[in-house]
Amino acid sequence: MVAIKTRVARSRINPDCQNDPPPLRVLTFLYSFAPGGVERIAARLHAAWAARGVDSRIVLADARIAAPMPLTAVTQIAAEPRSGTLARFVALLRGVPAIIAADRVDVLFCAGNTYTAPAVALRLLLGRTCPPILAKISNDLLRPDMPWLVRVFYRRWLRIQGRYIDHFVGMAPAMRGEIAHLIGVAQDRISIIEDPALSDADIARLARVRDGALRTRPGRHYLAIGRLAPQKNFALLLDAFARIAQPDDRLRILGEGPERAALEAQAARLGIADQVALPGHTDPLDIWLGAADAFVLSSDFEGVPAVVIEALAAGLPIIATDCCVSMADLLGHGTLGTLIPVGNVAALAAAMATIATAELEATMQARRAAAQRFTIEHATGKYVALLAMLAKTRAAQR
Template structure:
């Protein structure tokens, strides 16, 4: 408490007396709390979606954001050091269904206790849980930002399932606040399939890499002399139907000559089938399935051509890594983003989805290590860094949080005016 002296009004030229007045100490307004973001994942088991989520989480934390990751299974080590990570429930839930149930049961209490400003839905795999949380929590649910990590056009689905999928996408559009497209071409697809207006869709290139990754991948490839006989093809992904590695094996069988090899990195339910398929095609001696391997630096450095045979994708992170290395790329037309990603054919070869003959032909004819094209591939990969994307995501989330707070204030004001 301080004291100030105020002069009384002057009368007839007489100097006025000073009147003491007590002053309360000046108090600074409380500092605003940091932005809070909650990301939920089943686990850190190998997957591009989870790897990107961990990278964004680390960047947001470094920017002073109060961010945490909640998992159903925290027993799998994250792909990089992660702070503020927790598991719902005492026991890890290994299966996808058990993880879904555990998160649906545990997240409402976490949200109620921590009051995050937004929920980050890291990919298509997690949108069902986003919808469930919105239905469970109603207006108490924070704004949900969902990254669309896969193409929304699914040619692999039978007609009836495809119809239900279209309805499901419309439901997502009703309950998810904001969508993030990983490439400009995806924006129109998201708007059409979910029925949301374009102001609810932001375009943020997928942060598949960091600035350091760009240098590391390019340097690793530049340091290797590839003077072996034959062409050495590399593919990466889960051994699952989506990746269509059966088609790749068939194309390799058509294209391969003496000395050629094919390495498929990844693991999954189709391993036994693919091994049998390679044996049936007579190429088992030239095909390797080493399992999941991370990082990919050495594999990308040693390979002559990267091949993507998928039926559908979003913006495949592994293609971005191949671009950063400068590797020649052959890919199926598996998503609306692929033409932009490969410079409409300038940075790689795009073949029709499911066309084995075209895939085999492209694998044998794509040019190897043209210096000008290598430089262009690496330059294009620079757009897909976490240094660029992290801030763009925060701008979106802050805008949503501010809009929610303003709406809440308006609602309070309306109730106050309506009170008797």
Template structure:
């Protein structure tokens, strides 16, 4: 099984991190993951698994500013040369790559599997943009062969938004952690000694508008007491604006912005509350890690899977998106942790389990593609579960 995975770079992101972890798990199982990188830079490079990387960028000119166009221009040649059995697009941001490659290659294009990594409703979009966005989703439904949701509630969302039949949608719980990492987080959290020197709030993610760290800073300013601290792990184009906002709110001396940190486990286990303030998400990897560490969670209702993941609020507080007052109140109330239940929920999201399910799905997809005239095959989602 030859699996081609296009990734833009080693810039940190949950989509890229999970894709590389899956590839590292596929190789020992006898498959041949082929990672095609638009460029080889990115601060997460040192933590990447030891795989063979096919880098498209050559020379001194960076392709970062036009990375999607660069991937679209170069990927068809790699597909013709390597003839993979399946093309795996690891997140929503790679959907345009898969769709255009399909149009360019036609019947010569391998089956495309797209992991839907983010919420599809996108209520944050301007009303004038939404009709075009909906049409784009339907176009994906016509061009992409199979879709993968990260949790069961995403099945109906994908079917409605992209107008695809249920047998073209598989559900694979987002493979965020290895079993060893799951056990290590639990052990570290149980062993840590709590101190009374203020509350420690933690958030993790790229410093981009989607994450709404401005909302988080405002919420912390409302309820933060002397000795309380807020750490936001990540980097991105919003850094300067967030630093200025923290100074304006008078909380700069209690906010830490250390940049990209790997791993986040030591920060999680030392926190009193993990906060997710996003406008939209799929099944955030760091939210699963917070469950594994049994850290109290406060999150916005930023995706169809959030309530299912947190057992409709039993495993964390859920507040409306863009509601600073509600976010602040939930942070101040310190939701209770349920260690046994939280860790049991996180155990569904292991790389070992997810890698096997993806391979089962890929086999089903390639089998269906090789028998186009033999009637309908057994639904890919069902086949994937049986592997």
């Protein structure tokens, strides 16, 4: 039997406001509050929607990882404390339908590509009683890392998503065409809402940290952030750094994951182990962004990486691979950072070698202005309007 633990009990009826329309009811389902961008931004949106009067709830399959911020209306569904993805997937399918029925949920929010599988499964399970589903596309749809045969089946899976998910959100304008082409949906089923990776307060704080940092140390200090996994291609970054590193240069890679041992061995083999640090997953990132001379993204594929937005907010020089359709726009087509081909170690090394450790104030301010598009204050109203539209359309159909 599925155990349901609700942190906050809520009433649907206010006896003092019998004639008021009920609030918009939105349910976000997550496997857990894993230390990743998708879950962190889902929590941020949940809190912002609640502040706007939306009756917002998060349902978790595993609550052992603490939320990234204080939250209310969080429900845990778990048959037993197991951490496997399949077990959490099954727990969501067993528990979410009862909550949808009890709360009369208006819209389901699918927080990222990782959650499209339970979204489609819920639609198949519930049929016409399933609320409309809004899915945010949080990662690259092309997936060049996949073997060709796997990619054939993956493309068919994207088309299945287009059949059973009602509406899609892209995180930057360049994603619209990619979503329409690969998922196979009409333009009126796609909205663009810039990813709310930061708040206005975050941008101001990162600017202060960066401006207040004393960077009087010798050498160039490079920073990279991400899960130590093949997608991030930190092996490429180590190769590039080894080509250009001077004795006082340093590289820090923040994150944790299955490739730690391989990356440490590679750094030792390249003779740069004393110049490379892997401190693990750290939060907040302020001190690291403030101390760095440049931010480097070496990924093979991404959606709209929040770490690049944070680097922009700090005013940092940025070197990034052309790993998604949105990266050129994100870097101002070369005015805010340097874009290099994916997997090109020579180009990455050359860009790292020529990075300017002292830049014009105007360039730093331009980066910070670009980051303003990616705030929760900018996105909340757009999301609430879109969620309300989906709920209204479904109500009219009924």
